[in-house]
Amino acid sequence: MVTLAEVAQHAGVSASTVSYVLSGKRSISATTRQRVEQSIRELGYHPNAGARALAGKRSNIIALMVPLRTDMYVPVLMEIAIAVATTARTHGYDVLLLTGEEGPDAVRRVTGSGLADAMILMDVELEDERLPLLRGGGAPGRAKSGPGDDQPSVLIGLPADTTGLTCVDLDWSATGALCVEHLAGLGHRDIAVIGEAPAVYERHTGFAERTLDGLRSRARETGVRVLHRPCEGGYDALALTLARIFDERPGTTGFVVQNESAVEPLLALLRQQGRAVPEDVSVVAICPDQVAVQASVRLTSVAIPAQEMGRRAVEHLVAKLDGRGGDEVVLLAPELTVRASSGPAPAAP
Amino acid sequence: MVTLAEVAQHAGVSASTVSYVLSGKRSISATTRQRVEQSIRELGYHPNAGARALAGKRSNIIALMVPLRTDMYVPVLMEIAIAVATTARTHGYDVLLLTGEEGPDAVRRVTGSGLADAMILMDVELEDERLPLLRGGGAPGRAKSGPGDDQPSVLIGLPADTTGLTCVDLDWSATGALCVEHLAGLGHRDIAVIGEAPAVYERHTGFAERTLDGLRSRARETGVRVLHRPCEGGYDALALTLARIFDERPGTTGFVVQNESAVEPLLALLRQQGRAVPEDVSVVAICPDQVAVQASVRLTSVAIPAQEMGRRAVEHLVAKLDGRGGDEVVLLAPELTVRASSGPAPAAP
DNA sequence: TTGAAAGCGCTAACAA
DNA sequence: TTGTTAGCGCTTTCAA
Numbered sequence: 161m162v163t164l165a166e167v168a169q170h171a172g173v174s175a176s177t178v179s180y181v182l183s184g185k186r187s188i189s190a191t192t193r194q195r196v197e198q199s200i201r202e203l204g205y206h207p208n209a210g211a212r213a214l215a216g217k218r219s220n221i222i223a224l225m226v227p228l229r230t231d232m233y234v235p236v237l238m239e240i241a242i243a244v245a246t247t248a249r250t251h252g253y254d255v256l257l258l259t260g261e262e263g264p265d266a267v268r269r270v271t272g273s274g275l276a277d278a279m280i281l282m283d284v285e286l287e288d289e290r291l292p293l294l295r296g297g298g299a300p301g302r303a304k305s306g307p308g309d310d311q312p313s314v315l316i317g318l319p320a321d322t323t324g325l326t327c328v329d330l331d332w333s334a335t336g337a338l339c340v341e342h343l344a345g346l347g348h349r350d351i352a353v354i355g356e357a358p359a360v361y362e363r364h365t366g367f368a369e370r371t372l373d374g375l376r377s378r379a380r381e382t383g384v385r386v387l388h389r390p391c392e393g394g395y396d397a398l399a400l401t402l403a404r405i406f407d408e409r410p411g412t413t414g415f416v417v418q419n420e421s422a423v424e425p426l427l428a429l430l431r432q433q434g435r436a437v438p439e440d441v442s443v444v445a446i447c448p449d450q451v452a453v454q455a456s457v458r459l460t461s462v463a464i465p466a467q468e469m470g471r472r473a474v475e476h477l478v479a480k481l482d483g484r485g486g487d488e489v490v491l492l493a494p495e496l497t498v499r500a501s502s503g504p505a506p507a508a509p
Numbered sequence: 510m511v512t513l514a515e516v517a518q519h520a521g522v523s524a525s526t527v528s529y530v531l532s533g534k535r536s537i538s539a540t541t542r543q544r545v546e547q548s549i550r551e552l553g554y555h556p557n558a559g560a561r562a563l564a565g566k567r568s569n570i571i572a573l574m575v576p577l578r579t580d581m582y583v584p585v586l587m588e589i590a591i592a593v594a595t596t597a598r599t600h601g602y603d604v605l606l607l608t609g610e611e612g613p614d615a616v617r618r619v620t621g622s623g624l625a626d627a628m629i630l631m632d633v634e635l636e637d638e639r640l641p642l643l644r645g646g647g648a649p650g651r652a653k654s655g656p657g658d659d660q661p662s663v664l665i666g667l668p669a670d671t672t673g674l675t676c677v678d679l680d681w682s683a684t685g686a687l688c689v690e691h692l693a694g695l696g697h698r699d700i701a702v703i704g705e706a707p708a709v710y711e712r713h714t715g716f717a718e719r720t721l722d723g724l725r726s727r728a729r730e731t732g733v734r735v736l737h738r739p740c741e742g743g744y745d746a747l748a749l750t751l752a753r754i755f756d757e758r759p760g761t762t763g764f765v766v767q768n769e770s771a772v773e774p775l776l777a778l779l780r781q782q783g784r785a786v787p788e789d790v791s792v793v794a795i796c797p798d799q800v801a802v803q804a805s806v807r808l809t810s811v812a813i814p815a816q817e818m819g820r821r822a823v824e825h826l827v828a829k830l831d832g833r834g835g836d837e838v839v840l841l842a843p844e845l846t847v848r849a850s851s852g853p854a855p856a857a858p
Numbered sequence: 859t860t861g862a863a864a865g866c867g868c869t870a871a872c873a874a
Numbered sequence: 875t876t877g878t879t880a881g882c883g884c885t886t887t888c889a890a
Contacts, residue, residue, distance in 0.1 A: 185886085188859075189859060204617075234584040238586060242575070254607075254624065257603075257605070274510070395805045421803060456777065526877075535876090556867085559866080563868070
């Protein structure tokens, strides 16, 4: 293994000079810098991560906690994770992958050991046990144990109380509103919402409820009726749900789907029932663009900006670590893309 | 931050005693051990990762390289990654998430900096540029730079030349054979294989070709005809592929699908054409169980054992790090589960 | 613009 | 069974 001392000797300078060439924390004459860089290349030197962390008090590692079982669609999780990893690298950080399994202990372990300088949590629940450990000094009624004791962190998703936390998420409420707006604008008056599995709502995962809120309040404003039905994925579950919807509201002409595994079954069943999309019914999905594009009917959809979420999370975290920027809730504006699954409401019979 | 020295003082012992209590590398009297453990708990001590890595020459971190763009189905990747992370934790290791983006440089960086003790590579290509850096001493024509210089590693997937490498993978060839065997056993004589996108084959990613080999050789043995067609995912592409298949081999009664995004389109199109599954045609999929179960027809399938692959990879790596076990190719035996999509071939007209 | 030297917190000889 | 101590490789004062 090549050490800094060896590089220094090879270049005929002191160790500190090599260190400063690497960190850029003091000015170095062009000639020494070149000699040092030359030696680094020749010897194939890589600074030792442990020694760096020990002496520099920063590991240059960001911990990313991904949930084991989740309400999110797996490809979205993966895309976020990858965006986190690549963005982190552009800022000189590596990413440590933690699973939700360890729970709050993982937070303590990572914080206490200095393994990571900061952490990103995905799929936070409304009342998450890990949050007390992460809240900044702003939270009332909590004594800070000391400066530097709390781990800078960013959540992807919104808990119930965001005091003293930084969060990045899609603006789900605006997303819901946008879907209704689109359908209402096309003249639809009876809209059905096919949602996530009931368990998702019961667990009070924020995004599902927020979407619904947005959906309903815009529905009120536009004078549209909304019928919401949670739904497990798959054909059988959807067949039942769909039957109940048309039973209760035969005049339904618009669908909003927020459940990737219900998308294809919905299209298939509508087809089977002889309801043409978008002539008879319109469908708007809340899903990654890839799903919208690959469906049997190209779907009008609001995209889930996975990459953007990962990127923004890292950027906020890096800003915190650099002493810039503090707690903040970042809501990404939803964007609706019109494709082939939505059109004017059919004239009333 | 609590240090080992503080714990030692609090417990009234020396630093080394605390260290040995933690590592268990020498015998400690029950009473001192208890006092130390008590102090550790009271003070909330966590050993500093950097210092440990520096002094102990091991970071207790395993690097996991996941591909950016991949031929694998994303949920499978994710499942493997999570299995790697959880298994690693049970062995006292954390996982560093690297993306394929950096390529061989990431290997050098991690090796050189001592950031990780070992690495796991997913989705290796047949001729992968990272492999030369990972091959053990066994490879002829390559001088080892020195002992301990090569990173212990495990690949998930098989490259063309496995000399000096440890690999874990599903036995794709046996998987292909198993599919044919099942269909042949049911009396099918004309089988079509709907494969991955052409790009996958062109890139010579091992698994696709191996599956085909297994498929074909067993077909020869059982006197079955096999027609292979690569296929992009989605409805349009599949519609074309399917038309060409029935055009060329009107008597086709069995399908093997190795492409998650072709599964549902295939079922929909067959239905649309009035071909009943499994009465008129049988379908066997190579996909995760979840996909097989959630499809509109519960699919007879060979599972992709994602968790098992992740777990085994870590276990082999840990064995290597502990000086046990060397290079080895581990092929997991495929298992076929019969569900509702396969049945006896229809009597010839 | 550069060098010398004191740690960072831990592990592992070496001693007792 | 326990303590003492010399580093591990780097960062960062302090001095020149």
